[in-house]
Amino acid sequence: MFYRSVALERDVSDPAAGRSFVLTPWLERVASEVITGLQERSTRRAWRVIGDFGVGKSALALALVQALDPRLSDQAMPVCQLAESIGGAPRMFPLLVTGSRDGLASALTSSIRKAVATKGLLGTKASGEVLAVEDPFAAIVELRDRLHATGQFDGLLLVVDEMGKFVENTGDDDGADVYQLQALAEAASRSGDVPLSVILILHKGFQSYGEDWRAARRTEWQKVAERFEELVFDHPLSHTAALLSAALGVEEALLPAKVRKAHDDAVRRVRALGWLGPRNGAAAAGCWPVHPSAVPVMARFFATFGQNERSLFGFAASEEPNSLRAFAAATPVVDGLYGIHHFFDYVASSFGHRLTSRAGTGEWDRIGAVLERAADADPIETAVLKTIGVLNLLDAPDLAATMDSVRDVLVPAFSADEVGSAIRRLADGGLLFQRPGRLELRLWTSRRVDLSAIWADAEREVDAKQVLRELPRHLSALPIRAHVLARRHSVTTGTNRRFAVRCTYASALAGYAGHGDADGGLVAVICGSDDELRIARAWAAEVTAEHSTMLAAAVPTNGEFWSTDDRPASSQMGGGKRS
Secondary structure, three states: OOOOOOOHHHHOOOHHHHHOOOOOHHHHHHHHHHHHHHOOOOOOOEEEEEOOOOOOHHHHHHHHHHHHOOOOOOOOOHHHHHHHHOOOOOOEEEEEEEOOOOOHHHHHHHHHHHHHOOOOOOOHHHHHHHHOOOOHHHHHHHHHHHHHHOOOOOEEEEEEEOHHHHHHOOOOOOHHHHHHHHHHHHHHHOOOOOOEEEEEEEOOOHHHHOOOOOHHHHHHHHHHHHOOEEEEOOOOHHHHHHHHHHHHOOOHHHOOHHHHHHHHHHHHHHHHHOOOOOOOHHHHHHHOOEOOOHHHHHHHHHHHHOOHHHHHHHHHHOOOOOOHHHHHHHOOOOOOOEOHHHHHHHHHHHHHHHOOOOOOHHHHHHHHHHHHHOOOOOHHHHHHHHHHHHHHHHOOHHHOOOHHHHHHHOOOOOOHHHHHHHHHHHHHOOOOEEOOOOOOEEOOOOOOOOHHHHHHHHHHHOOHHHHHHHHHHHHHOOOOOOEEEOHHHHHHHOOOOEEEEEEEEHHHHHHOOOOOOOOEEEEEEEEOOHHHHHHHHHHHHHHHHHOOOEEEEEEEOOHHHOOOOOOOOOOOEEEEOOO
């Protein structure tokens, strides 16, 4: 089940899928949520499972379906064992639906007809009563009741895979499906001793499928979403490492002591970098012969440029050149680990042409150009460049290429001193770059804007005092709202009063033309020096004394202009009256 996508309706009859399911601690918590929701007196029976492509949503649903179906359940299934450990689970008949353009109601009808046609499931009379219900949402409840009456099942589990396809193809006139889905979730929550459970599997939230929806339709789907409890597939690295370990199936106890010691040392080094996360622990150690630093890098790479775990396990099973299997076949057990620089070769030979998403094509071409320039580099230098190239491609802050990280991820393939010397040689040769004040190593000068460097250059080139003197003139030229309405006055008196809003600077006060045909004026005088501030305050006091409908303020561009004696206690108003 690691190496291809799960199709629920195709794979449900294969019990080997449930027996081979790897129940990591993270998946155990998620599965426990669903199973305990089926137990007596629980109302948590409507779920929406959200996660990216290839993260294992359908695989978990398949494992749950097989463990809860009495016709398929087997104590060798990890989910069956989990259910027993938390108090058991009811026997659930699986009604499986896969998203399509036909619409949810049509797909439900087809699945119900297929279920009723199952040999030996229901009698002729019961089958006819189910098929007689025209509304497929109501027919689900009827089917549940008829199945319960047979004594073979306790309830019904509806799983809708690829629910997003139904959402995408729902038109504005398909409101019935929206309300009936909401009602179905409510019925599941109230199903009591004859459980009805609904699991919707999506790649993203309901509203994300219809960014161009009208507001009313968006609100309707939001109400539907609120009826389903959310399970987000955003698992930690320890989960990915545990799955990869199970896929590799290495008996570490059989490895030579020297190999185990070298691998444990590599784990210690990478954990010290913070790459394995606080919850990873021993799980990553079970991924031999993969270097522990390569596990988070591969997981991040396939999440960005592939389909998450599906791509990761496809890589683990691949027979392509530079793959893990090719490395294991060609490398003696005692001669090293599959590191990031080995993974670079796999990406270049099998994945490079697909690097077209974020940070893809341009950066990958740059990395290739650097390696071409370093054609005469020794093996250590080449490994350093490839390692930094992959890390630069990912551009993840938590997987940064620094002197320490590159040195630690290349041990034990090379010694730490050898790697450090190679990095210095490459930097001296113009093949590695390091931004001033930063630890990160890059194969090219960064295209990012370094604000600290720009600020430092500006401080050297520009007179700050001159900037402050000119600032009021530039700020005054910015567009602002021309008028405001005196709303409280309008509410209390029933009369509208419109005030003009003006922004000016001290040297332009002589040309101030008033507030025109407005009922009053609001004036802000921006000041760039102590002298301008004194002028503005005096002008504000004068103009507001003469015109009762004026409100003026002197605004310093720098708080340091205020002396201790001049600073007002609660306002920067130069003076004014209000009508």
